[in-house]
Amino acid sequence: MSQVEVWFVGVECRQRQEGEDEIYGTVNLVSADGSQKSSIAFPRGQQTWDFGPDNKRIGTLQELLYRGEPQELAIVASVIEHDSGNVDGYKAAAAGVVTTVATSAVAAVSAGAAALAAPLIALLSNELVDAATKFLGAADDIYGPKSLVLTPASMEGANQRRKTLHRPDDPKTLDWTDAIVQTGTDDGGDLGEYAIYLDVRLTPAAPQPQPRPRHAGSSSGAVSVVSRIPNSMELWWIGRDGSVEDGFWYEGSNWQRFQLAPMGSASSTGAVSAVSRIPNSMELWWIGADGAVEAAYWYEGGSWQRYQLAPAGSASPSGSVSVVSRIPNSMELWWIGADGAVEAAYWYEGGSWQRYQLAPAGSASPSGAISVVSRIPNSMELWWISPDGAVEAAYWYEGGSWQRYQLAPAGSASPTGAVSVVSRIPNSMELWWIGADGAVEAAYWYEGGSWQRYQLAPAGSASPTGAISVVSRIPNSMELWWISPDGAVEAAYWYEAGSWQRYQLAPAGSASPSGSVSVVSRIPNSMELWWTSPAGAVEAAYWYEGGSWQRYELAPPGSASSQ
Known part of the structure; x- marks a missing residue:
């Protein structure tokens, strides 16, 4: 089974005692073997939460209680309605209680006792009550302590029982798998009820190598990925015979594969582009071997359907389609024509696809690609490489028409590369591309300023026929x-207030120099990557906060074209 994480995600006021309750408390965990313990005091950064009136019924947070192998976990929560007690003293005492109980559990297991959570519940509860008597005021009302035992079996079923909390009197929501409900009465007999919410999350172990498939990735292409909901990922790549291959993963299970389109459906030098404009749908596009723009879509409850967006000869077979959904009921696409024009199509719900030409013949390198971002819902920004290596750009703001400019002059970029872009905050955009000399070049824009440029990695750092992939997970x-030119997977990262740092994720020979890396961050504390190897394998790596990068092979060597 995968590793498991247990998160404390929120508190709900189901019934208030007073006009406004001042609430605080702790959620405490000890693993059955005593090896792990945690005590989360809430709220963070202040003594109490005010609950009761409209818009003050749900308190949300994301606090990690446990990460590790599945085992029995004892969890005890206490909620206190504050009047005059020592809030900070109680929170500190609770942390000490957890340490004491964990030490007792380790000693018991070492002496031969079974690692069971149930005996720890009573010990935790009693110790928390003792702590409360020392630090609570006469008018403070304690709810509980109440407890929960999580077993490996209950962890396995977490995805099936996950729900979303909604209330008509509070716009906040939270996703949860388990709740600890507590009630209490004050001196006047007024009843209050609060729920502590937990979310059990299965984090994937490295998937086992799959049986040798008939179709794996073309090493001259790329893998495309989308995470339409936080607990799933879906991948597509072009097979060695021009098929469109699909791999999907749902939390708690292994990767599964199928063929979306048969041999000859796609150009082996192209790539698949995907978007999930709403959580229950996915839409795909790719370039056919004859230069047609082909498409497929899926809506939950149905099967994949296919159509042709543009006929044979419409697109460069060595290019790809770029897509953005700036608002949920629309999709916008761009691709490079066989003559180097920048072609476009758009769809709005209730209508049919419409097409236009954004830039005329000769504007773009036929072996390049277009990058797009919608940093705010009423705008779109595009970049592409021209045949002479200039970085060209276009932008659109609602109510206006497309405008064009040149970001970097001729010779600035490899004509066989592409621009990668991210908008980590709404008022900024950051771009990277590969120079003709293999340098990693960059530019950034902040609202109110002009574009600024810098070099992230010197000449010879990147393969001129590859591309850069970027994610902003937070x-x-x-x-x-x-x-890199020698097939290593190189990486760089930046955290606010720091400078760029670099590292090597995979050594020389790991990746096809004419390919690229695809990345997704399905939840804020994880990143997942895929690339194709020189031997045509589909390689992968993943990272979860607190751990190191792990690698696995999704499709083995010898399965894919090495052209």
Whole structure:
């Protein structure tokens, strides 16, 4: 089974005692073998939460209680309605209680006792009550302590029981798998009820190598990925015979594969582009071997359906489609024509696809690609490489028409590369591209200023026929990956107030120099990557906060084209 994480995600006021309750408390965990313990005092950064009136019924947070192998866990929560007690003293005492109980558990297991959570519940509860008598005021009302035992079996079923909390009197929501409900009465007999919410999350172990498939990735192409909901990922790549291959993963299970489109459906030098404009749908596009723009879509409850967006000869077979969904009921696409024009299509719910030309023949390198971002819902920004290596750009703001400019002059970029972009906060954009000399070049824009440029990695750092992939998993960080000329997977990261740092994720020979890395951050504390190897394998790596990068092979060597 995968590793498991247990998160404390929120508190709900189901019934208040007074007009406004001042609430604080702790959630305490000890693993059955005593090896792990935690005590989370809430709220963070203040003594109490005010609960009761409208918009003050739900308190949300994200606090990690446990990460590790599945085992029995004893969890005890206490909620206190504050009047005059020593809040900080009680919170500190609770942490001491957890340490004491964990030490007792380790000693018991060492002496031969079974690692069971149930005996720890009573010990935790009693010790917390003792702590309360020392630090609570006469008018403070304690709810509980109440407890919960999580077993490996209950952890396995977490995804099936996950729910979303909604209330008509509070716009906040939270996702949860388990709750500890506590009631209490004050001196006047007024009843209050509060719920502590936990979310049990299965984090994937490295998937086992799959049986040798008939179709794996073209090493001259790339893997495309989307995470339409936090507990799933879906991948697509072009097979060695021009098929479109699909791999999908749902939390708690292994990777599964199928073929979306048969041999000959796609250009083996192209790539698949995907978007999930709403959580229950996915839409794909790719370039056919004859230069048609082909498409497929899936809506939950149905099967994949296919259509042709643009006929044969519409697109460069060595290019790809770029897509953005700036608002949930629309999609916008761009691709490079066989003549180097920048072609476009758009769809709005209730209508059909419409097409236009953004830039005329000769504007873009036929072997390049277009990058797009929608940093705010009423705008779109595009970049592409021209045949002479200039970095060209276009932007659109609602109510206006497309405008164009040149970001970097001729010779600035490899004509066989592409621009990568991220908007980590709404008023900024950051770009990277590979120079003709293999340098990693960059530019950034902050609202109110002009574009500024810098060089992230010197000449010879990147393969001129590759591309850069980027993700901003949290607003104050950015992470980049690219393929070096010797096939290493290189990386760089930036955290606010720091400078760029670099490292090597995979050594020389790991990746096809004509490929690229694809990345997704399905939840803020994780990143997942894929690339194709020179031997045509589909390689992967993943990172979860607090751990190191782990690697696995999704499709083995010899399965894919090495052209």
